[in-house]
Amino acid sequence: xxxxxSLTEDQRDxxxxxxxxAMGQAGDSLARFLEVFVHLSVPRIRLVGSxxxxxxxxxxxxxxxxxCAVRQGFYSISSGKGMRGEALVIxxxxxFKELAELLAYEDDLNEHTEKELLLDVTNVLxxxxxxxxxxxxxxxxxxxxxxxxxxxxxxxxAVSPEKLIWSQALLVEIHYTLxxxxxxxxxxxxxxxxxxxxxxxALDHLLESFE
Amino acid sequence: xxxxLLICDDSAMARKQVRKSLPTHWDVDVTFAENGAQGIQAIRxxxxxxxxxxxxxxxxxxxxxxxxxxxxxxxxxxxVISADIQPEARERVVxxxxxxxxKKPIDSQKLEEVLKxxxxx
Numbered sequence: 001x002x003x004x005x006s007l008t009e010d011q012r013d014x015x016x017x018x019x020x021x022a023m024g025q026a027g028d029s030l031a032r033f034l035e036v037f038v039h040l041s042v043p044r045i046r047l048v049g050s051x052x053x054x055x056x057x058x059x060x061x062x063x064x065x066x067x068c069a070v071r072q073g074f075y076s077i078s079s080g081k082g083m084r085g086e087a088l089v090i091x092x093x094x095x096f097k098e099l100a101e102l103l104a105y106e107d108d109l110n111e112h113t114e115k116e117l118l119l120d121v122t123n124v125l126x127x128x129x130x131x132x133x134x135x136x137x138x139x140x141x142x143x144x145x146x147x148x149x150x151x152x153x154x155x156x157x158a159v160s161p162e163k164l165i166w167s168q169a170l171l172v173e174i175h176y177t178l179x180x181x182x183x184x185x186x187x188x189x190x191x192x193x194x195x196x197x198x199x200x201x202a203l204d205h206l207l208e209s210f211e
Numbered sequence: 212x213x214x215x216l217l218i219c220d221d222s223a224m225a226r227k228q229v230r231k232s233l234p235t236h237w238d239v240d241v242t243f244a245e246n247g248a249q250g251i252q253a254i255r256x257x258x259x260x261x262x263x264x265x266x267x268x269x270x271x272x273x274x275x276x277x278x279x280x281x282x283x284x285x286x287x288x289x290x291v292i293s294a295d296i297q298p299e300a301r302e303r304v305v306x307x308x309x310x311x312x313x314k315k316p317i318d319s320q321k322l323e324e325v326l327k328x329x330x331x332x
Contacts, residue, residue, distance in 0.1 A: 010223070010224075013222055013223045013224050014224045016222060017222040017224045017225050017228075020222065020225075020267065020294050020315075021294040021315045021316055022294075023294065024293065024294025024295045024296055024315065025294070025296060027295065027297065028295075028296045028297045031297050031299075037297060037299045037300075038297065040266070040267045040294070040295050041267060042221060042267050042268070042269060136316065206224075207224065209231075210224065210227040210228055210231050211227075
């Protein structure tokens, strides 16, 4: 079993606020993309080891039998910061249908357009979120293009530990409520241990500046 | 007399960030609230003539606080400080009685500009 690195309460609060600012940015991007007003909720964050991810994920999707998962890699382009990892966005089947309806995709929804929709929304969410996180810890990030990790499959299969490169996962639960219905998805940032350590140092540095 | 100033945000870091961004010689008496319910209570107790209010909070959110302030007729000057940067969020809070809207993360320069704009400094 992977050892779970823990965050202190101050670090967790600090990271949650950073993610909150980031999700505000992503919410705005999503609102523009969907042309609706998006109600934001407080994002919940926690760290889990990647071996425990399938179980955590099953809980997060509320027992949904089938999910879609999209992966997108990120790395810092500024030297010496060493931020790198992979973002996963998980959509439950129900949310996915709602999203498609919002985008008026329902008439011509086929596997190709569905996948396109997943990739588009993932790109909007991860880039907005990670850019803001990067900005707040003063590192500039670049991304690989998103790809489908699992399409309509049980959570355990979609995010099986052997598919994942990194040992630690920062789970971010995001819930956006839209004017016409709700849509939730989960964003996970998977990172190697040493990057979590870099992140923790950056958080401590930020916290010190407010003392 | 110092101005009773309420900083209402569920994040401890965000509260510190706002406090740290306050103009140095501003004569204020700061109270903190960790959610909207605590916030409205502090306003009722006269601790928030001036309020810096977050929007996404548990218990009662910022929209709820603005609504209650309106309903109960408190004379609070409220500036929303939020991560919700949708233009419509700004319109909504101003409609609900907020004086202005500042994007998170806040910094002292932005805050001073807004306070000066309304002659609050």
